[in-house]
Amino acid sequence: MTRYFLFGMIALALICCKGKDGSSSEKENTIPDHLYDKILTYGLPNTERQILSDGISEKWKILQVDVAGCEVTQKLMDSVAAENNRTYANLESKYGRDWKERYERDLQDFAMKRVDVMDVLITNKIFRDKLKQCNIEIDGVDKDIIQSKTPGIYEAAVYSFDEDFNRKNCCKVRVDINKRTVTLIQ
Structure with a gap:
């Protein structure tokens, strides 16, 4: 029984980490890029968090954007961290130091x-x-x-x-x- 559960979880992770086109998400962004701050993500998608962040994106003008699936390099992780740090600084200047806590409460x-x-x-x-x-x-x-x-x-x-x-x-x-x-x- 445990073997089947483990196999199912591995299969789910592989399916969730890669869309039909090889990307981690098939959702098309129709919102103009310059109007929203983007927090970049990679790895196994947290679909519940994505649903919630999409739901409040209009209020906060923040989008969660998947940039890679489960297989990532250190270079990609470093570039995502650097870009997110710039985004966080911008969000702090817009919304104040406690923006993360308020954003999480809104989620x-x-x-x-x-x-x-x-x-x-x-x-x-x-x-x-x-x-x-x-x-x-x-x-x-x-x-x-x-x-x-x-x-x-x-x-x-x-x-x-x-x-x-x-x-x-x-x-x-x-x-x-x-x-x-x-x-x-x-």
């Missing part, structure tokens, strides 16, 4: 807010009807959630995958967790 808060967003969504008739139109089960909702500039307002892009694992967009909604309302955007 943790966003993790909890994602649960609140889903709680509002699953009880909303408009959302449930839209899921039915897209043939998505309520317990299998794939979504990208981002925090808006207005406190308590979130946008969620809901999607599924076809049999060839191609993403099929279902809808975009705006969720107000304070008023517990859902507005269909598209």
Whole structure:
């Protein structure tokens, strides 16, 4: 049993560390480079942290960018550290010395807010009807959630995958967790 678990973990690490094009991430960056500070990463992706940092990127104007998979050189690690040190200095001048602690608190808060967003969504008739139109089960909702500039307002892009694992967009909604309302955007 342990041997199969170990084999599975190794296979998962190899799959996660390299995308179809040989890169560590297939996510396309459509945000203009000059508007966001970038924190570079490499190695086995921390997908949960990536989801959370994507969710608060609009507020902080910070992107986490994978620059390499699991196989890295010392030269790459040194260059990433040097670039990140410059980014951290820039972020400190923008947000103050305690920016890292506040950023981490925002990540943790966003993790909890994602649960609140889903709680509002699953009880909303408009959302449930839209899921039915897209043939998505309520317990299998794939979504990208981002925090808006207005406190308590979130946008969620809901999607599924076809049999060839191609993403099929279902809808975009705006969720107000304070008023517990859902507005269909598209």
